[in-house]
Amino acid sequence: MKKLKIRTKMMLWYTLLTGILLAVFLPVLYHTIAATLLDSEKNNIGATMSIAESSIEFDNGHLSIGDELKAPANTFIIIWDKSGQVIYANTQKNLFYTIQFTEGNPYRIYYNNEDWLVLDKTVQENNHVVKIRICSSIDKMEAVLNRTLFLMLVVIPLFLLITIIGGLFIAKRALRPISKITDLASEIGHGDLSKRITGIESMDEVGELANTFNEMLASLENSFEKEKRFSSDSSHELRTPVAIIMANAEAILAATPGADPTTAANTILAESHRINTVICQLLMLTRGIEGKYQIQLEEVSLPVLTDAVLEQLQEEAASKVITLVNETADVTVQADQSLLTQMMLNLVGNAIKYGKPDGHVWVKAEREGDGCLITVSDDGIGIMPEELPLIFDRFYRADKSRDRSGSGLGLSIVKWIVDMHGGKIELESTPDQGSIFLIRM
Structure with missing residues (x-):
């Protein structure tokens, strides 16, 4: 079963479920029809019995049968008096006279290759005793039931065959997109990642x-x-x-x-x-x-950390005649101090490297809602708009002719540090006017 294709499994399960439903439903349907038809026949002979009973007349001690007594087709009426003398009968079939008289509910007998339903009743009036027997053929009912059974036996295999064919067709059609995905995955396995699944319009x-x-x-x-x-x-x-x-x-x-x-x-x-x-x-x-770096969160004072970072980079900034400005408010943040220091060193160092002589680098921090906003801005050479989406990629340099003294990983590390703290970093830059990094933590 495990080695079968999904569409084959779908077809088998669908067919099995259909077979179970038919096996349960059709016998119930058959017995319901049989019971309904039999009840109808019982009601018919009961009605005939009522007619026969009402047609019996006693006049001056004499018993007679009214002219209104008429039996339906395939129904026979036999009436005896207390001496056993037949006073009315519309049949000469001996069996109907010889079988034991059994009052109560209708019962079935088999006579002359036919099924019959029999109802017996004794009527008493003014010391007169009359026995009435109604016999009705139920062969037509049996014929209907036999045809119904035959149709069921023919329909079940035919329906199961249609179910199998239809199940295979529906499963194949429904899983056709899966086949496309499988073929595409096979092509991708050979190294072509440019392929895409097309032609599937369904929203399922x-x-x-x-x-x-x-x-x-x-x-x-x-x-x-x-x-x-x-x-x-x-x-x-x-x-x-x-x-x-x-x-x-x-x-x-x-x-x-x-x-x-x-x-x-x-x-x-x-x-x-x-x-x-x-x-x-x-x-x-x-x-x-790989998730192997465990950050150590602690309360970090941003003004103190920024002073330490700017002091460490002061000599480098002075060599390029760039002024470092600390505008951080008295803000603290829960962060890994070593990683946050590395982030600030990379951002400020990057601003110094690509700054202009007599330029400035500003570091600001302020409270923003439940977090804080850190900005590092400069008035340097800026970045072209088309290069902004790639600036955090490893080893990417916007200007290949720029100073290559760095590793090309600084901003990638900055992005990773911000992500590790659950923050978000954005970059705004205008060529020849400068750049602004905004970090929300």
Whole structure:
């Protein structure tokens, strides 16, 4: 059963359920029809008995039968007096005279290859005793029941056959979109993520599945493209410092005339630090994505944290003649202090790196509802509108000609830190006018 296709299972269950319903319903229907017809026959002979009883007349001690007594078709009436003398009969069939007289409810007998329904009754009036017997053929009723039974026996297999064929057709038609999804999944298995499910217009569960599958494919394609770009960018980021390290190491080993071992060693050390920074930041992001990084929440004073961050970056800002301004209100927030410090260092450092000489970097924080709003803004070179959606991607740089001293992971880490705290980050930027990062936590 487990190896059968869904449409086969649907057809089998549908047929089994139909068979069970027919097996229960049809016998009940047959017995109901039989009981109804038999009750009708009993009512008929009861009515005939009433007519026969009312037609008996006693006049001056003499018993007579009125002229109104007439028996329906296939119904016989026999009337005896107390001596057993037949005083009325519309049949000569001996059996109707010889069977035991049994008063009460109608009973059935089988005579001359026919089924009969018999009703006996004794009538007494003025010391006169009269016995009445009504016999009615129920062969027509039996014929109706036999035809009904025959039709049921013919209809059940035919209906089950129609159920099987119809079930297969309906299941195949209903599951046709599933077959499309299966074929598409097979094509995707060969690496083509650009495929989409088309031609399904229904709004039922299958249509919802197709839409969900298409959304999943779009998300997968986007993720794969990001991963491909990440692999390319990370390879490029790591290849450049490794090439520099190798070149300087080879120069030292070759003792090339004019080579300065101290300069080469310093270069190797600097590039090694850069590789180490990239690796550490990648490790942090990877642990965060895998859910292995546990944040330690505590009460953090934003003015104190901002002062520490700006003091740490003051020398770098002074080298570019950029003024750092702390405008944070007296606001505290529940956060991981080390991660929040890293977030502020990345944002302010990024603003300094892409700022203009004699420019400014402002850091603000204020209470907003139950949370707080942190903004880091600058009056630097800004970002083009088409590049804003990609700015938080790993290794993405809006201007490939800019300073490449960083790892290209700073804003990705900022986004991850904000997400870890359940916050939201937005970016507003205008080319040549500056950028504003808004963090709500």
